[in-house]
Amino acid sequence: MDYEKMDSLQIDVLREIGNIGSGNAATSLSEFLSCPVNIGVPSVQILDYDQVVEALGGPETMMVGLLLQLEDDIKGMIMFLLHKEFAHMALSALMGDMYNSFDEMDEISASAMQEVGNIMAASYVNAIAEMTGLSINISVPSICMDMAGAIVSVPAVYYADISDKIIFIGDDFVRDDDHHAANFNSHILMIPESDSLEKIMTSLGIEI
Amino acid sequence: MSKTVTVGISDLNVVKAPDTLVTYALGSCVGICMYDPVTKVAGLSHIMLPSSSLTGSDPKQTMRFANTAIPMLLKKMESAGAQRPRIKAKIAGGAQMFAATGNSAISNIGQRNVAAVKQALAALRIPIIADDTGKNYGRTLYLTAEDGVMRIKSVNRGEWTY
Structure with a gap:
């Protein structure tokens, strides 16, 4: 199945996966951070590598990337990207006084971030699994803090032979803590292999 | 007035002094x-990738692979007046951004890219006089045509030149 030739119905399916996944993510984040987290309407787009990098704020934007592999019925990758501020907020909520800054990523903050990545990725993967009845496993997240361009090039290179297109979901979370609200955005890249994308569509009764 | 020309991913370009070339965020x-x-x-x-056995003439594809992009770059430089025996190369990038993904095709792609670049340059008898490859961080790379200096910028480790 070709990402570039998706019709509007197929894109609506992806959008719905994005909506449900983002809703799940807000619920999980709220439990994880023990404070109310609200979410705006997520944006779901099919973009190529350059557009993804621009949407993240340019190639040299410092970001934290978490990469997970999809296994079982659906094969591919899912990548969770967040700005330093989001990482900072999550880590200070989780670790309290133990946490100083995110400039040096020590072992404890790295594993806390991996847990955040795991929760976020599972939110989207569960959305697909619930809708389609397919079984999907995710691998342990691998973490990297670097330039957005260098992080996103990893799935771009891996799938270069298959497609230049990436499913890009942008989320705006609002952490509603006592009297001050804070906005945080994160981005999810979903790259199911093309026959897996086909499986998702056919399980939902969409013709391809 | 000198200008800076950006080279994207799977892209190449040639400039003359006093201009500068830049490519952002090599992983x-x-x-x-x-x-x-x-x-x-x-x-x-x-x-982006080591080699292609494709013989197509799509320039976007040609610029994507080490074994096809490097001869294309040489040709373009020669058309701009460069002489092959005087050309020397400096290379950077080929990092492993994510450790232990459990997928060796992802973890060793940087290494395979570097090996393919070295092979392509050797085939054209172009010596490599500076090599800043591998490790685990992203690099932005500048090449100034005035002096041939390669400058590397990283987010966590500062800047340095070759």
Whole structure:
């Protein structure tokens, strides 16, 4: 199945996966951070590598990337990207006084971030699994803090032979803590292999 | 007035002094700088993958692979007046951005890119005089045509030159 030739119905399916996944993510984040987290309407787009990098704020934007592999019925990758501020907020909520800054990523903050990545990725993967009845496993997240361009090039290179297109979901979370609200955005890249994308569509009764 | 020309991913370009070439955020990709100090012709290629057995003429595809992009860059430099025996190369990138993904095709792509670049340059008898490849961080790379200096910028480790 070709990402570039998706019709509007197929894109609506992806959008719905994005909506449900983002809703799940807000619920999980709220439990994880023990404070109310609200979410705006997520944006779901099919973009190529350059557009993804621009949407993240340019190639040299410092970001934290978490990469997970999809296994079982659906094969591919899912990548969770967040700005330093989001990482900072999550880590200070989780670790309290133990946490100083995110400039040096020590072992404890790295594993806390991996847990955040795991929760976020599972939110989207569960959305697909619930809708389609397919079984999907995710691998342990691998973490990297670097330039957005260098992080996103990893799935771009891996799938270069298959497609230049990436499913890009942008989320705006609002952490509603006592009297001050804070906005945080994160981005999810979903790259199911093309026959897996086909499986998702056919399980939902969409013709391809 | 000198200008800075950006080279995207799977892209290449050639400039003359006093201009500068830049390619942003190399991860596992490799940036290949080639320079003729006499004519001050500078070329930069940003490859994504090691090699292609494809013989198609789509330029976007040609610029994506080490084994096809490097000969194309050389040709372009020669058309701009560079002489092959004087051209030397400096290379950077080929990092492993994510450790232990459990997928060896992802973890060693940088290494395979570097090996393919070295092979392609050796086949053209272009010597490599600076090599800043591997490790685990992203690099932005500048090549100034005035002096052939390659400058590398990282987010966590500062800047340095070759």
